[in-house]
Amino acid sequence: MAFSNHFFLLALLLLLPMASSTAKFIYQKCDKSFAGNDTLTSNIKTVLSNLQAKASQTGFTTSTATGTPPDQVYGLFQCRGNAVSNCSDCVTAATLKLSNECSSQSVAYIWYDLCFLRFSNVVNFFGSMENGEGVIIDSPLNALNPIAFATAVANLMSQLVKNILNSGTNLYATAVANVTGIEGLSSMTGELQCTQDLKSSTCISCINWAISQFDACKTRRSCTVLHSSCTASFTS
Known part of the structure; x- marks a missing residue:
C-alpha cells in the first residue's frame, strides 16, 4: 500500500491517556497554500462551521461545500469511540485552531486525543484511506x-x-x-x-x-x- 507522497513523523512523546475529560492537542499538518481566492476561503469556513455545529449531535459527520475546482471543499470529524459525550468541545477547539493557523491552506489535518478533523479541496476523500496523512x-x-x-x-x-x-x-x-x-x-x-x-x-x-x-x-x-x-x- 503506497503512501509515498506523504510523510510519517516519529515523535518521542508519551502516549496520551486513554480517557480524559479535556481534549489534548497531539499533531496537525496544513498544506497547499493559496491566496486571492475568496470563494475557497468562504467554502473552508462553511465546512468548518458545519462540522462544529454538528459536533454536539453526533460523534462523526462529513460536510461538503460544492464549487468549481479548486473551490470545492470536503471535511469530516471523528470522535474517539469512547469519548463521544466529551467530543463537542474537542471539535470546536480543532476548528478554531485550523481557522487561526491554516487560514491560507486548503488541506489540513488535526488530531486531539478525543477527536480528529480534516478538510481538503484536492480530492473527495470520503470512503478512502488514500490521500492521507499520518504520525507515529x-x-x-x-x-x-x-x-x-x-x-x-x-x-x-x-x-x-x-x-x-x-x-x-x-x-x-x-x-x-x-x-x-x-x-x-x-x-x-x-x-x-x-x-x-x-x-x-x-x-x-x-x-x-x-x-x-x-x-x-x-x-x-x-x-x-x-x-x-x-x-x-x-x-x-
Whole structure:
C-alpha cells in the first residue's frame, strides 16, 4: 500500500491517556497554500462551521461545500469511540485552531486525543484511506523483555481486529489484556478505530497498515499510529 507522497513523523512523546475529560492537542499538518481566492476561503469556513455545529449531535459527520475546482471543499470529524459525550468541545477547539493557523491552506489535518478533523479541496476523500496523512507517537521508555512484549502487542492487536470487525458501523474497539512473563507489567491496553465513512473492508486495510507501523515502536512501553482514516495504539 503506497503512501509515498506523504510523510510519517516519529515523535518521542508519551502516549496520551486513554480517557480524559479535556481534549489534548497531539499533531496537525496544513498544506497547499493559496491566496486571492475568496470563494475557497468562504467554502473552508462553511465546512468548518458545519462540522462544529454538528459536533454536539453526533460523534462523526462529513460536510461538503460544492464549487468549481479548486473551490470545492470536503471535511469530516471523528470522535474517539469512547469519548463521544466529551467530543463537542474537542471539535470546536480543532476548528478554531485550523481557522487561526491554516487560514491560507486548503488541506489540513488535526488530531486531539478525543477527536480528529480534516478538510481538503484536492480530492473527495470520503470512503478512502488514500490521500492521507499520518504520525507515529511513541514513549521514550523501552519495555523489559522486548521479544515477549512484542508478542503481547501482536496478540492484543489480533484480538482487537476481530473486535472491530464485530463493531458494526462504530468501527471502534478497545481492550485490556493480561500480560505474563514481563517484569513489572501485568496488563496492556489497546485501541483501534476507523473514521466511519469507511467500509469495513477499507477499515481493516487501514488498520492492518497502521499495525504494521508498530515495527518502528513495538518494544516501547506505548505507541500510537494516527492516520487520517484510522488509528491504532497500545499502552502499558
